[in-house]
Amino acid sequence: MGHSAMTEALWAFGRGSGIAAVAVLTVAVVAGIAARSGRAITLPRTAIADLHRGASLIACTLVGIHVLSLLADPDAQLRLIDIVVPFAANYRPMWMGLGTVAVDLFIAVVVSALLRHRLGPRTFRLIHWAAYGLWPVALIHALGTGTDAARPWLLTVAGACILAVAAAVTWRTASNFTEFGRIQRRSAR
Template identity: 30%
Template sequence: MHLTSSPVDWYAARAGGVVAYVLLSANVTIGLLMTGQKSMKHWPRFALEDVHRFGGILVGTFLVLHITAVAIDAYLPFSLTSLVVPLVASYRPIWTALGIVAAELLLALAFTNHYRNVQISYRFWRRAHFVNFVVWGAATLHGLGSGTDRSAAWFVLIDAVAVGTVCALITWRVLRRWRPSASLLRIAPVAAALIAVVTIGALARGPLRFQPKEWNAASFSDTLQGRILVNNGVTRGIVSMAGNGTGSQRVLVRADLLVSPQRLVSTEFQMEYLPSGALCTGTVTQVHGSSFRATCHLPDGAARYIDAHWPQSVDGTVTSGVLTAHA
């Protein structure tokens, strides 16, 4: 369900996912503080419970924003099925599947919270609540493995703080049950946090490092698909070709020709880069039966030289064509 190619949608998808993860990490932290019976001077328990409950609602809200923005974006290779069924997506399937599993488990937890003490016993709800750790862990790995910002310093910092805090609190909570020495209870959580931070940094800057494609690539070769429309008038006619290029650089292209029986009157060419939305406008310079060449300029004045050709068809459908561009 691809409804828009606006870069705003792409930014919304990224922002929604990051904010949802930050809120989820904060909620897990609050939950660990409450279950660990950790007292806070300026925050009574009932206030923490209210914040915890409202935080869960906010997590769900930003998660819906993230998923919706991904679903409607024209650049991202996700169908509705690939957003619901794990391992169906073609883009980094394992890491994407972790995000899907986290979202679906979070939805299941929302139902247990809603029906707590009504149709679900407190004992069952309490045990189900431990699934929050699975949700948080899957969300962490999803961001590290599939997020396009995963190697950015600010994102690594967010992940490191979140993972370090949660790991320290989990270590502190587990150790309290064993009644260790006071020194161990202080040192072990700090050590766990440091190990977690180093691990996150190593993964984000090492094997999971994001290597982005060139933004608004100057040179590329794509597969071209589209359609040719012909409207003939009494003295002049319009021939239009609209299509999209898929490959190393997603683009939308349109070439319009105003023709008369004797000559080519005027031409216009447009190419829109995805997902940036940058528009390259110009003219068609050469036309043949199943090919054309065009020249266009981006808003900053940079020129692009386009060559498109495709197999001839009877119904005007363009399939298995080739669209190349160079500066």
């Protein structure tokens, strides 16, 4: 494989792993919302929690593959500092910076999950809420950075991700939701 073919392969692998990471991260967010719902659903709560953890680990792996393959691609112009310091990139600094913010938030969420028992439930939950910021930032990064942004297939994937998270949030925040119903009944007294 020549330099050009190798560079194209690295770019495609980097792009594909990034898009797959966003899709799997969407599954993790939706499963996380469902796991905390307190509502009766067809799967046991432990199965949903396992799905959330598994999807999170797969998304983490895909983000690692995404970053490493683009670091290896000379045409991507990605430097180590670009992975840590937002908006420092030479290539599309705004969009790359959003990717860096997403990676930084992802690291915080993963580390908090690994240290959950040492942090305590309140601190863990506070840090874990960063996932609600991480997901849209990662999605915007995917739509703004890549060469596929206007392609129908990517817009379809992005649309499906948006619909899934919007449906989960709507379901979770509905007035007849178990936890919110208890809060509303208490405050009405």
